Amino acid sequence: MDMLLDRPRLRRLMTDGNHRVLLLQAGAGAGKSVLLRQMAEDAGARVCTALHPQQADLEGGMLFWDLPRKARSLRLSDAVIDNAERIVIACRPQQKVTGLARAKLHGGCRVLLAEDLSFNDEDLITLPPQTQRAVLETYAGWPAFLRLALGDGEDDGSLVDYCREALFDHLTPGDMAALSLWLKAPDQPVPAIAATLMPPRLLAEPDRYPVLVETLRRASGESLAAYVSPTALKDIASTLEQSGQVLAAMNLLLDHGLEAQAAAILERADGRDLIYRSSLAEFQDIVLRFSHESVAENETILFAICRALMKQGELHRVRHLLSKHLGLDYLDPMKVLVKGSRFSFAARTFRLNLMISEDLTPNDAMIERLAEFMADYPLGEHGKWAAYYNALLEFEIRRRNFREAEAAAARALIYLKKMGGQPLLEFFIHLHQTVLRLMSGDALLARKAAQDARVRLEQVPHPADAEFRMLRLAEACLDYEVGRQRALLQFVQNEFEEFAAAEIWPSLMQFALHYAAQALIDHFPMGVRPGFLDGLWIHLSDGLQFHAMMEIRTAIAYQNAGRWREAAATLSAIRMPMGKHWIDSAVEDLTRFSRRDEIAYVMAWFREAVHLWTPRPYLARQLEALIANPKVTHRERVALEIWLGYTAHQRRETAAARSHLLSALESAHRLGCHGVLSEERLFLSPLLESRTLRAFVETSVGVRSALAIFTSSLNSPHARALKGGLSQREAQMLQLAAGGLSNKRIAATLNISEVTVKYHLGNLYRKLGCNRRAEALRAAMALGWIS
Template identity: 35%
Template sequence: MHFHGLEPCLDTLQGFPEAMQEGENVLVFAYAMHALKSGNVARARHLISRRFGADAHDVTRVLRDTERFPLDFRLFRFLMAMYEDIAITDAMRDMVFDALGEVPLDDHLQRGSFYNAMLEVVVRRREYDAADEIARRARHHYRQADAHLLGFYIDLYQAILCLMRGAMSFAETHVRDADESLAKVPFDTPSDARILGLVKAVIRYEQGDVRTLVRFLNEEFDRFAYGEIWPTVAELAINYGGLALSRHVAPAAARVFLDKWRVQEWRSNRFRLVITLREVAVLQNGNRWQEASDLLTALQSRVNRTWVEGAVENLVRLVDPQEIALVLAWLRHLIWEVPSRPLLREQVTEFLRNGHLTDRQAVTLRLWAAHLAKLHRDMTTARSELVKALEACARLGTIMPLAEETQFLDRLLEDKRIREFALASNDVRQIMRRVRALDTPASDGPRRAGLTRQEMKVLLLVVEGGSNKFVARQLGLSEVTVKFHLSNIFRKIGCRRRAEAIATAKALGWVA
């Protein structure tokens, strides 16, 4: 499968007698992996339960019962759990490492696959130092096994890891490595090429290029098979895609994009939270604060509004990445809604002491600290915190936190003294030029949304009040073709009705 591709693998499997296909572990695993790679998680679950019984769905039980479940199945079940987005506990991780001890040192493919799956675990848990070491080990074993496709996955993961941390220059290096690894694969693997295309588009966005990412989301994204993307890659797509579409196309387009992911909400509470928090950010950036608050409240977490409003010392002790993300969402809401609350500045300052924040999260908090200081006329602190935030972005090479917080950033830079102080550094000026490059003229908006010239002509006539018959007559088209163009327009800008498309076009400045 990894050396010749999915279809040759399936052809080979189907050449075995049916009894062997159902009774030999290695063939069952191969069929299940084929299903996983094809995005059919349900099929894989059915195959393993048919072979090992209903208990095979319980990952903890499989890992613990070493007498009933053989080593190869325990390791495969752990790998499969990554596709299912099952939360891996510390106890489960310890059992898997114990199982690894039974794998021969020269079984590079098995050991590499173990570290590949473990990499997903530590990345989700934001254990970045551990992720670097695990990626190094996986890469070593795959090189020994001459498994270029599997090596590609590690290169890709390392690029994503750098994007999550904000280390852009390293992300670009790993993408080049991934390109080289994929070029060595002796068969076509379009889904992997698409994932690499997504990561490249995200990097281009960080460099100030909006069009590439929006075009990818409009033209390529729907080609991914259901379940084809591992959760960490999905999280990258959700966060960057949601931001790009809401900021550069329309909030409605971002919400339609996020709705496509809700079919996978069954995977885990963590995945559901990722989608919901991105939708919250879309609503907040669209000044729909009450709707955002309603979504956060519906999550029913212990980290709710009441908890956040009273938390100070507890903010330093938070460890769980999901709870940290929730606090940030609520703090953002409170800073916008009631910025005069005396406790807010202390909360932001205290939260910055939390050692489990990512660099990007720290940048966000510093922007908020600067905003609050300016509101309290503490210009010295406002300038200092803003410079720290901008210099951190310049050092990391990331602009996403700045793009996400433009409503606070713009208010800070309205003040001439703050602006001149903050932009004194050449590195900061360069990073701000990339942020401003995202704000291309409104007239370019339709192209960024992926509208063709003909679709834009149709939209302009519709905005003027033209019926389908009128538009068809004006453009020399059939009414069926006009309906087809309208369907494409609605999909690309995230609208469901004619009136909504008209309102969106006007709001974005595409038409007068």
């Protein structure tokens, strides 16, 4: 390259008398040595490449010194400096030359850096325009690549080798890792080591030079792969860890059998909590690589593996691992959380998390024990405090202490913000708020929480498929509350199976089961059969206590279908501390129920009592007692008010019926929980058929809005299909076919044979005047029977 391009603008600096010392200081490939030789030729001198120049190396009072690239720190002797009129030195940024201070101070010094040595338009004026563009636009003006721009040089492989041998030869393994990380994501801040190596134009605008970036990326990857010594690997892993690439650092160490060092990184990264800052699949793949010996010796690894398994819904495996390594008494939370427990602080905090997945509902004594345990938390450990309040949030939702749950959520968010923000954990808190507000019946506030949840989840830098699925469910339930049921039905048909197979905390599952069951009840009312909701909970662990809830929802489905005897049989078979006869006579005790299933169970029986209406003078008092129960949600109170209105209407007490109906509709409008009106249409529709009652309540603007949404829900595509002449079974077939289900899947969903499915579909096609499924779906869409 030395005679290919003259650089007069730089060579003229030799005639500039304003400096005695001229330093050409830049990384490899900047053309320092070539320029030095050209300057020496102009002066009629030669270039010195010795480690220690002597007076004999001076020619005409000038020293042209090209430092050997392996040298790090060199010194010019006083004799050479005293006899040199001009000193020109070519060196790299990491090389240091001492002894020049006096010459620089008295004679002046000029330093040419990489920016000065890069080619510019003036340097390239003698080259063809196409070559000029290649030098500047492809190779960032870096002199070392001039031959490539001229089409007379190395191939890609040789260029990679050049970068490895010339650019990266002096880098430590850690520096090499830092440079490699930047080359993979050049939009990130430039590391210090890159600033000493790379062409300045490349550093300023890496996106403009993809060829050069890819070459450097390949070279850095090959250089990193060449390191195999434990010391080098630890250096690389340390750099990866400091750059936030914790899983990559652990993976590298585990690849080479350095488990102890990988475990140390896991501990510094807060162990099991690392899962919230990482891709679940990547986290799981890496922590499961630790040997059984490491798991037995290191609690951090044990809890990280358990956290990964819990994310998959593998609660049984988690309990087995923990009892195996920590003892059977670890499965008793009271023994773990008691003051003076033999278990470590980490083990106790993990037990708190495990209680959530086990669907344990703490009593007051347990909550007090948790408060005592909380006193051991270090004040500066914001992450631990956030986790504590997150657990408390879940427990208070189960205890139906919604105000306390909101307070716990607010405190958890405060501590997460003190940590500098954790998008995924903040998402979970906002999703919790969405769930508890919808469960309590305040859909308007729930919508705000769901919006906050989406904002946080979209900030998560790694894939979060399971979390987005949770969010889609919450948003579908919000749509359901304003009369749009399609999204919820589609979620139940297409995504619920994957949703239930992952780690789902119990309050979210309770919430999901309520809405999912209602979607099925609304769309398949005559298809009720024992176990018709099996698909909603078949993937749940036996440790989760949802069986009673599922049976209650099945009983309600029977009630909506008018099959009251089967509903009563289903409710009677559920194991509960109280039975039907006790409920029939209870009044004051109804104000003190607190458990979720007990309240739902009691209300299911009262739903039957309201429908059957016997001359029981205290039925209204019983319903009012439930309304007075502080654990009953706003949503449940709306249903109770509707029932009170219905019973009053049956007794021909018009004033009372008006009052209760108006209260129910105004509450539903104020809270935005219109879904409960659709759920209770069995009782609400007869009330609204009364002109006297309807005329009275429609004087309220809010009530008219609520009734519009209610009427819209009754005029659903399913309802229109029935009015259009389809049977219940044919309407079911149409909805399932519109959801993309095959004949086999439809048969499994409805517990019928494929032959029966084909028979009903044949009837459906005949009524629509079609011969194929696609034609039938288009026709049904045009009729508004599907959306």
